[in-house]
Amino acid sequence: MEGLEYCLAVSNTMDKKAVISALLTAGLRCSGEGENCQQFLRIIRRVQPHLAIMDVSLPGNVVETASIIDQEALSALLLVSRHNNKGLPPPRNLSFMVLALPVNELVINTAIEAVYLEFRRRRQLVEELCSLRSKLQARTVIEQAKGIIMKDFSIDEDRAYRYLQKRSMDQRLPLKEVAERVLSKK
Numbered sequence: 157m158e159g160l161e162y163c164l165a166v167s168n169t170m171d172k173k174a175v176i177s178a179l180l181t182a183g184l185r186c187s188g189e190g191e192n193c194q195q196f197l198r199i200i201r202r203v204q205p206h207l208a209i210m211d212v213s214l215p216g217n218v219v220e221t222a223s224i225i226d227q228e229a230l231s232a233l234l235l236v237s238r239h240n241n242k243g244l245p246p247p248r249n250l251s252f253m254v255l256a257l258p259v260n261e262l263v264i265n266t267a268i269e270a271v272y273l274e275f276r277r278r279r280q281l282v283e284e285l286c287s288l289r290s291k292l293q294a295r296t297v298i299e300q301a302k303g304i305i306m307k308d309f310s311i312d313e314d315r316a317y318r319y320l321q322k323r324s325m326d327q328r329l330p331l332k333e334v335a336e337r338v339l340s341k342k
Contacts, residue, residue, distance in 0.1 A: 161187040165196040165208075168213075175236065175257075179268075182265050190214075196210060208233050212239070218235075232268075233271060236255050294330075294332040301336075305338065
C-alpha cells in the first residue's frame with residue numbers, strides 16, 4: 157500500500173501519533189488533517205486521498221460523514237474508536253471498517269489493505285455499470301433510428317443498420333450520434 161495518500165481526523169493526540177507512526181512505517185503520505193466532521197469532509201472532497209481515517213468520537217455527525225464518504229465513493233474509509241461503537245451503522249451496506257484504538261502496525265496495515273481493495277473493487281463496479289448503462293442507452297437510440305429508417309425507406313432491419321453504419325463511417329461519427337441525428341429529424 158506504499159505511496160497511498162491519506163487524510164486523518166483523530167481527536168486524541170496520543171492515538172493520532174500512534175496512527176501516524178503506523179502509517180509512516182507503511183509508506184503512506186498524509187495529505188490533510190481535520191478536527192471535526194464538517195472540516196474533514198471538505199478536506200476529503202478537496203484532496204481526494206486514497207484513504208480517509210476518521211475517529212468515531214470526532215465532533216460532528218460521524219455516521220452522516222462516513223455515509224457521505226462511502227456513498228459518494230470519495231475515498232476508502234477506515235474508522236477508529238477507543239470507545240464502543242454504539243450509534244454507528246452496521247458496515248454491511250457500507251464499505252468501511254472500525255478498528256479499536258490503540259492500533260498496532262500489522263492490524264492497521266491489514267485493515268487499510270482490506271478497505272482500499274474493497275473501495276477500488278466498488279469503484280470499478282460503478283464504472284462498469286456506468287459503461288453498460290451508456291451502451292444500453294446507445295443501443296436503444298440506434299434501435300429507434302433503425303425503426304425510422306425501416307419505415308421511411310421500406311427496408312429490412314439489416315439494411316437499416318448497414319445504412320446507419322455507412323453514414324457513421326462516411327461522416328466519421330459514432331453510430332450513436334448518427335442515430336441521434338436521425339431521431340432529431342423526426
